Amino acid sequence: MHPEIHLNYLAVIAAVVASILFGMLWHGPLFGKKWMALMGMNSKPDPQVAKKMMTRGLVLMVVGGFLMAWVLTYTLNIWRPSVWGMGPDAPAYVYGFATAFFTWIGFYVPLLLNTVAWEGRSWSLFGINAGFHFFNLNIMAMILAYWR
Numbered sequence: 001m002h003p004e005i006h007l008n009y010l011a012v013i014a015a016v017v018a019s020i021l022f023g024m025l026w027h028g029p030l031f032g033k034k035w036m037a038l039m040g041m042n043s044k045p046d047p048q049v050a051k052k053m054m055t056r057g058l059v060l061m062v063v064g065g066f067l068m069a070w071v072l073t074y075t076l077n078i079w080r081p082s083v084w085g086m087g088p089d090a091p092a093y094v095y096g097f098a099t100a101f102f103t104w105i106g107f108y109v110p111l112l113l114n115t116v117a118w119e120g121r122s123w124s125l126f127g128i129n130a131g132f133h134f135f136n137l138n139i140m141a142m143i144l145a146y147w148r
Contacts, residue, residue, distance in 0.1 A: 003083040007073055011147040015072070015140040016065035022139055023061065026132045038125040065140075072137070073144050075099050096145030100137035108133040 027035055036042075045053070076099035081087040089095070112130050115121040 001084065003078055004085075005074055005077045005083055006148070007070070008144075008148055011144050012066065012069040012073060014147065015069040015143040016062060018139050018143055019065045019068070019136055020058075020061060022136055023132070026135070031128050031132075035125070035128050038122055038128070068137075069140055069144060072099060072103070072141050075103065076141055076145055077148075092145040093142065096142040097138065099145070100134070100141040103141075104130075104134050104137050108137075 076095045077083050079095055079098070080089045082089050109130060112126050112133075115129075116123060116126050
């Protein structure tokens with residue numbers, strides 16, 4: 001027996017777009033100045049350098065967002081009984097939240113703890129980054145859980 005997982009590319013694209021918009025909000029008006037200060041970034045870089053960094057960052061963010069949404073789709077659907085032909089599913093939010101939470105606590109938090117332990121990053125930066133990843137994963141997973 002193997003699972004029947006159908007990848008909805010429109011949901012994946014929507015999750016990537018939502019992730020980008022949320023990232024712009026989180027690292028912009030919500031925590032942008034604090035995050036940049038904690039990262040040691042200049043808030044007024046040279047315009048040429050800033051444009052190059054922004055273009056590169058956006059391209060990598062889209063690629064990373066697509067990979068994350070693609071893997072989250074498989075991760076959250078593998079737990080659905082219906083995928084295995086074993087009965088009805090729980091409500092979509094159960095799979096969305098569980099997938100986001102366990103991905104965050106098992107993969108993101110340990111990596112972020114290492115930045116505090118080995119890179120000397122502050123607990124404040126840990127909090128901003130951990131919060132971003134927690135909410136970002138939940139946004140993406142909920143889109144993918146509901147829009148199959």
